Amino acid sequence: MSEGKRNLFPEVSTARLVLLFALALVLFYNFSTWRALNGLVPMEGPWGMAFFGSFALFLWAAFTLLLTLVSFRPLLKPALTLVALVSAAAAYFMNTYGVVIDTVMVQNIIETNPMEAAALFSARLVGYLLVLGVLPAAIIWLTPVRYSPFLRGLLNKVLVIAGCLLVVAVCVGAFYSTYAPVFRQEEKVTHFINPTNYIYAVSKFTKQRLGIKENLVVQPIGEDALMPRKVNADGKKSLMILVVGETARADHFALNGYARDTNPELSKLDILNFANVSSCGTSTAVSVPCMFSKFPREDYSDKKGKTYQSLLDILQRVGVSVLWLDNNSDCKGTCLRVPNRDIPKDQPGPFCDGENCLDEALLQDLQAYIDKQQDNALIVLHADGSHGPEYYDRYPKSMERFTPVCHTNQLGSCSNEELVNVYDNTILYTDFFLSKVVALLKHNEARFDTTMLYVSDHGESLGENGVYLHAAPYAIAPKAQTHVPMVMWFGNGALDGMGVDRGCLAQQAGTAELSHDNLFHSVLGLYGVHTSLYQPALDIFHGCKRKMTVAQ
Known part of the structure; x- marks a missing residue:
C-alpha cells in the first residue's frame, strides 16, 4: 500500500477483528436467543443479571474461538462476510416469525421451491440483509488487517483459543446449576444462538445427506402383499x-x-x-x-x-x-x-x-x-x-x-x-x-x-x-x-x-x-x-x- 494512501478505518490485528465481529454477533444478531433465555431464566435481581452477563461473555468467547479457527489470510474476510450475510438472514426469520433453526429447518430451506422462497421476500428482509449483512461486510473489507508471520500468528491463535476456553470454563463453572438445564433443553435456547445454530444444523444435515447418498438403495417393503380378488362385497x-x-x-x-x-x-x-x-x-x-x-x-x-x-x-x-x-x-x-x-x-x-x-x-x-x-x-x-x-x-x-x-x-x-x-x-x-x-x-x-x-x-x-x-x-x-x-x-x-x-x-x-x-x-x-x-x-x-x- 502506498505511504500516502489513507484508510477509512484503522489497521487492526486478526485477533482484534475477530473479537469485534464476535461482539457484534452477541449484541446485534441474537435478540431471539436473549428472548428465549429470558423465558427459561428470568433476568430478575442481581443474580439473574449476573447470569445474563456471564452468558453474554460465554457467547463472545465461544464465537471468538470459532472464528479464530478461520482467521488466516485467505479465509478471514470471506468467512466473516459469509457469516454476516447468513446470520443477518437467520436473525430476520427468527425475529420475525419466531422460528428455530435446526436440521429440519435446513431441510425445509434446501427442499423449498422458488415460489415458496419468493413468498418470504420482503422489504424488511432486505433491510436486515443491508444493515446486518452488507454493511458489516463492507466494513470488514475496508478495514486493513495486520497479519503476523505464520508461526507467530499460529501461536497468537493458540493463545486466543486457550483464553476463550478459560472464559467459557469460568462462566459455566460459576453458574453451572443454571447452564446445565438450559443446555439440556437445546430446542429452547441453543437452536436460537446465531450463528452456531445454522452452522451445526447445516453440518449435521450435510452429514445425513451424504450418508443417504452413499447408501441410496431404496429397500422394497411389503413384497408378500396380496389383495383379495374381490375386495368389496358388491363387486365394485x-x-x-x-x-x-x-x-x-x-x-x-x-x-x-x-x-x-x-x-x-x-x-x-x-x-x-x-x-x-x-x-x-x-x-x-x-x-x-x-x-x-x-x-x-x-x-x-x-x-x-x-x-x-x-x-x-x-x-x-x-x-x-x-x-x-x-x-x-x-x-x-x-x-x-x-x-x-x-x-x-x-x-x-x-x-x-x-x-x-x-x-x-x-x-x-x-x-x-x-x-x-x-x-x-x-x-x-x-x-x-x-x-x-x-x-x-x-x-x-x-x-x-x-x-x-x-x-x-x-x-x-x-x-x-x-x-x-x-x-x-x-x-x-x-x-x-x-x-x-x-x-x-x-x-x-x-x-x-x-x-x-x-x-x-x-x-x-x-x-x-x-x-x-x-x-x-x-x-x-x-x-x-x-x-x-x-x-x-x-x-x-x-x-x-x-x-x-x-x-x-x-x-x-x-x-x-x-x-x-x-x-x-x-x-x-x-x-x-x-x-x-x-x-x-x-x-x-x-x-x-x-x-x-x-x-x-
Whole structure:
C-alpha cells in the first residue's frame, strides 16, 4: 500500500477483528436467543443479571474461538462476510416469525421451491440483509488487517483459543446449576444462538445427506402383499381420493368446535370427522413422507424415508392404479416411483395465474383420468391448503368472508384479527374444495365404491407467544402445529361393500386418539391388502370390519 494512501478505518490485528465481529454477533444478531433465555431464566435481581452477563461473555468467547479457527489470510474476510450475510438472514426469520433453526429447518430451506422462497421476500428482509449483512461486510473489507508471520500468528491463535476456553470454563463453572438445564433443553435456547445454530444444523444435515447418498438403495417393503380378488362385497372396484392438506389447524375447523363456521360445506355432507389426530412432524418435508412410511413417528428419519419404499409402492405392486397430483412444493420423494404430476402454474383455466394455482386446479381433467380406470385406484391430491405466509393467495376473492385480512407476508405487522381472518378464509376454501372432491366422487358411484380421506400434514402458529408459521422442533412444538384435522367421506354402499360398520367407525371418530401413524395401515385395511407389515392395532377400520376372502 502506498505511504500516502489513507484508510477509512484503522489497521487492526486478526485477533482484534475477530473479537469485534464476535461482539457484534452477541449484541446485534441474537435478540431471539436473549428472548428465549429470558423465558427459561428470568433476568430478575442481581443474580439473574449476573447470569445474563456471564452468558453474554460465554457467547463472545465461544464465537471468538470459532472464528479464530478461520482467521488466516485467505479465509478471514470471506468467512466473516459469509457469516454476516447468513446470520443477518437467520436473525430476520427468527425475529420475525419466531422460528428455530435446526436440521429440519435446513431441510425445509434446501427442499423449498422458488415460489415458496419468493413468498418470504420482503422489504424488511432486505433491510436486515443491508444493515446486518452488507454493511458489516463492507466494513470488514475496508478495514486493513495486520497479519503476523505464520508461526507467530499460529501461536497468537493458540493463545486466543486457550483464553476463550478459560472464559467459557469460568462462566459455566460459576453458574453451572443454571447452564446445565438450559443446555439440556437445546430446542429452547441453543437452536436460537446465531450463528452456531445454522452452522451445526447445516453440518449435521450435510452429514445425513451424504450418508443417504452413499447408501441410496431404496429397500422394497411389503413384497408378500396380496389383495383379495374381490375386495368389496358388491363387486365394485374401489376409488379413493386421498387429499394431503397443508398447514391446517384442527382447532380452526368448525367440525371440531371452532366458533366460526369454517366448514359450511362439509357440515352438509355425511362425513366422519376425526377430532384427535396428531401429525408426524411440523413441516411438509417430514410429515408427508412419514405419513406414507411403514415407520411410526418415533422411529422415522429422513434417511429411512428416502431409502425405503412406502405405502404407494405396496398398493401399486398389488394392482392399485396410483396417481399423485401436486399443487404444493413437491411430494418430498414420496411419489417418485408412481405416476405423478405437478400442476403447471400456467395451466389454462380459471384457477391459475402464472404464479399460483388454487387447489381446484387439481380437479381439472381428473374425470377423464377416472373414466379410464378399470381397477382399484388411489388418487393423491397434495393441496396448497393454508400455506403461509401469503395466506391471502390461497383462496379466491369471492371466498374472503372474514375481514379485514392480513395482506402481507410480514405477519407480525398484522393485528391478530387480520391474521386469524385471512387464515380462516383458507380453511373456508379448503372446506369448499373438499366438497368439490366429494361431488366428483359422487359422480362416479355407479362404477366404484368411493372414498375421500383428508388429513393435513401439520398445523400452523398464528402469533401465539410470538411464533408464526410452523417447523418448530417436535419436542417443543405448540399443539397448533401438531393437532391436525382429518375427515372421511364414503359413497353410498362403500362401507358396506368394504365390510365396515359405519356406526362403529363413527364412535371411533369421536373418541380415538389417532395420528399419521394410522394412515399406512388404515389404507391397507381399506383396500384389503394382506401383508406381514400390516398392524391391525393401527388400522382405524379393523375393529369395525368383517372378514374378507384372500386371493388364492
